[in-house]
Amino acid sequence: MRAVAAALAVVGVGVLLGAAPVSAGTPAASPTGGVIKIFSKATDSPVAPILITGAIGDYGKSVSMDKDGKPDNNGNYVKVTLRKGTFEVNATQLNSATNRAAPVVNKATCSFSFSGSGPVTLFNGTGLYAGISGTVRVTVSFAVVGPDFASGPKKGQCNLSEKARPLSQYGTVTGTGVVKFS
Numbered sequence: 001m002r003a004v005a006a007a008l009a010v011v012g013v014g015v016l017l018g019a020a021p022v023s024a025g026t027p028a029a030s031p032t033g034g035v036i037k038i039f040s041k042a043t044d045s046p047v048a049p050i051l052i053t054g055a056i057g058d059y060g061k062s063v064s065m066d067k068d069g070k071p072d073n074n075g076n077y078v079k080v081t082l083r084k085g086t087f088e089v090n091a092t093q094l095n096s097a098t099n100r101a102a103p104v105v106n107k108a109t110c111s112f113s114f115s116g117s118g119p120v121t122l123f124n125g126t127g128l129y130a131g132i133s134g135t136v137r138v139t140v141s142f143a144v145v146g147p148d149f150a151s152g153p154k155k156g157q158c159n160l161s162e163k164a165r166p167l168s169q170y171g172t173v174t175g176t177g178v179v180k181f182s
Contacts, residue, residue, distance in 0.1 A: 031056045031128060033180040042142050042171025046071040050080060055179075056128070058082040062089075078120075085127020091138075094118035098140050110158035113143040122179060129181070136177030144169045 034055030041048045046064040060082035066072040069079070078089040098116030105112040117139040125132035144166045149159045 031179075031181055033134070034178065036134075036136065036177060036179055038136060038138065038173065038175040040173040042140055042173050044073065046073045046075070048173075050082075052082070056084075058084050058128075064091075082129070085125060085129040087122055087125035087129045087132045090121045090123065094120050094138050094140070105160065107158040107160075110146045110148060110160065111144065112146070112160060113141070115139060115141040119177075120175070125181075131182035132179055133182065134177055134179035136175040136179075138173060138175035140171070140173050142169070142171040 032055070036052055036054035036056065038050065038052050040050040040062060048062050048064075049059070050062045051059040060080065063071055063079045063081070064073055064075045065077050065079055066075040067077060069077075074095075076090065076092040076095055078091055080087050080089060094116070095118075097118035098114075101114045101116035103112045103114040117137060119135050120138050122132050122134050122136065144160075145168045146158060146160045146164050147167055149155050149157050
């Protein structure tokens with residue numbers, strides 16, 4: 001469940017700072033850096049929406065990918081495409097932490113949840129985000145209510161197997177950190 005990288009998408013994923021909206025024909029002011037907050041969805045897809053507030057403020061999508069830039073739901077990198085530019089995220093440490101996160105399972109209610117946190121680094125910016133660097137501490141949280149077995153010897157028991165389709169699920173990716181522009 002590397003919903004992380006997707007979300008930031010990964011990481012989230014994840015990440016920038018808040019500037020005033022720019023009207024057509026008005027060049028955007030270059031960001032100077034500062035504290036940012038990331039908000040995204042943890043999804044089963046490599047693509048997720050992302051919103052970033054703080055010293056810049058922008059929104060768009062994130063795509064979880066492998067080191068070669070190929071979309072991969074289990075990738076350790078994230079391409080963040082915002083309205084005013086792009087950048088990449090290295091979510092290797094975050095994914096390692098979330099892969100070790102122990103879920104809290106309640107078989108009586110057929111539900112489970114988990115959270116994991118770790119750092120991600122930002123690099124390779126374009127557009128308004130050219131020269132971006134920094135580290136953001138990201139937390140991925142995920143919750144599921146699963147089905148019961150409908151038949152067989154386990155009928156009525158909780159089915160939290162990987163093949164079971166969740167009845168409902170919810171995931172978030174949030175983070176806070178500091179970015180700089182060179």
